[in-house]
Amino acid sequence: MDSKKIVGWLKGLAAPTIGILAFLALWAALAPQVDTSLGSLPGPVEVSAQGVALFDEWSAAQDQKAEFYAAQDARNEAAIASGGETRNFEYSGSPTFLDQIWTSLATVALGFFLATIIAVPLGLICGLSKTFNAAINPIVQIMKPVSPLAWLPIVTMVISATMTDPDPTLPKSFVISAIVVMLCSLWSTLINTAIGAASIDKDLMNVGKVLRLGWFAKLTRLVLPSALPYIFTGMRLSLGVGWMVLIAAEMLAQNPGLGKFVWDEFQNGSSQSLARIMFAVIVIGLIGFLLDRIMMLLQNFASRNRTV
Template sequence: MATAFADIEPVSPEAGSAQDQTESKVTQTSSQPEQGAKGGAPAAPAWNMQAVVSKYGKAFLAPLLGIVAFLALWAVLAPQVDTSLGALPGPVEVAGQGVALYDEWQASNEAKAEFYAAQDARIAAGTQAMAFDYAGPPTFLDQVFTSLKTVALGFVLATLFAVPIGLAAGLSPMFNAAINPLVQIMKPVSPLAWLPIVTMVVSATITSADPMLAKSFVISAVVVMLCSLWPTLINTAVGTASIDKDLLNVGRVLKLGWFAKLTRLVLPSALPYIFTGMRLSLGVGWMVLIAAEMLAQNPGLGKFVWDEFQNGSSQSLARIMFAVIVIGLIGFLLDRIMMAVEKFASRNRTV
């Protein structure tokens, strides 16, 4: 009768004695730390340096060493590069301008508070009939927040357009074939080419003397939308088209409506693709935004960089380099935020 265990071969006496000797050595070796502990000798540590380095090296030590090496190389090579504004600023000079920009923001807030306090006093005393807005120049932090609002509006508009079109293209091969040439033609168009067209259209559309949103703000947001919607559209179409056909057949058998089919089958399956496209779109939009703000003269990081370049003072180059670092850090944080949103949205995905 067959059994579930393998046949065990007989062991010779010589092999048995060798095995007994090996077991006795292992027993002696394993009992040595216990004897040392009983005898009062210090026990060996439970960890070793190699395990710690292998665990935390890639996550913390290697990036830290890379940043330190980059800063050291920058500090050594920067004084050797001469420009029309003097030597290239090093890390210390750039950090100093970052502190100066923060001080300017604090001083601007104090001046703004004093302006409104004095205005309220004049209105209460009856010497001023109406209130006016503070007309001081925007500071660096103010322009950072303006850029974030601009890219947020452009990203939301791009997502609202790209996701429905991508879902339709993924579910309908005929619709996909119809829009594919347009997508391939429009996708590589530069924001510099879109900007004149968008400017004329927005200027003709917004004719109010006091619009709810400034024209320059709308122009920058629309340019960001036109340049950043393509990764989301393409990834959504690919994710929708790659859904298991058996799921769709189950939907037909259960006679699910189009909305139930979309929310219970299509979207959960295509969600990783959609979020990958949204992450790419957000990165593209943040890059496009700087060029759009430069040309549209919308207050933001792009305009800040352009104004400092036109200023040409001895501090301009350090301020531009600080703005470049801030742009990179914000792009990194935006990508991490999208990763966190993707994890949160996918935690209850059932398909």
């Protein structure tokens, strides 16, 4: 790597590093001055210590899970040897902090996927058809500002009424949270996709008419490549909204995930609860940042390979 690039990279890294260190120093200095019902506000050291403790709890839970299945395999082998019947049970230990993270990530992934496959086609149609856009625009403007807290009871009742199987493929709480994420996050992608499709150069569309391209060829060769930056911008916004919505929905509905972890710690009220909540908040923010970076990388990759 060129020495100038290294120097430039280090200069770009200096300002964020100084900002983070200054924030941590200010946090450490001011935290002991804030008294709560659970004691003084935890500083960076106490919060990081609880992060280590949460990881240790996950490691211990993994060991217990391994021991459970090892003991079950031993019982089944003994049963087979004696001609008895084998029995297999699922490990039913309480989910740890890391388990809650994976649950939330899987939930937001499903909700975001559902939102994308609905919003992108609708957005393309809105951008290409002024009549369809005029028909659907009032619905979009009314539904877009609706809070997830308003959607949650409706979705809960509908899913509870439709998912009547006693052993569903996906847990009911997981589906409810994912649907709420979908309903609250699809609007950014829909609106940006419509803007991207509507802003295509008219000369480009005229070229398509001269070449007598079919609607599918126009869509894949002209419309989608031109609208791609707008689509990815909408998807980035939708993913950020979906992540925020999910945490609120999990807290309110007590569905598994990081939101439920935060609420359970708040209800627990132990001396470590506040530090654990603050560590969870930091993790939630870091995950949101990483999800946005991932979407930005995908956008850059798709834009680099698009041809119009």
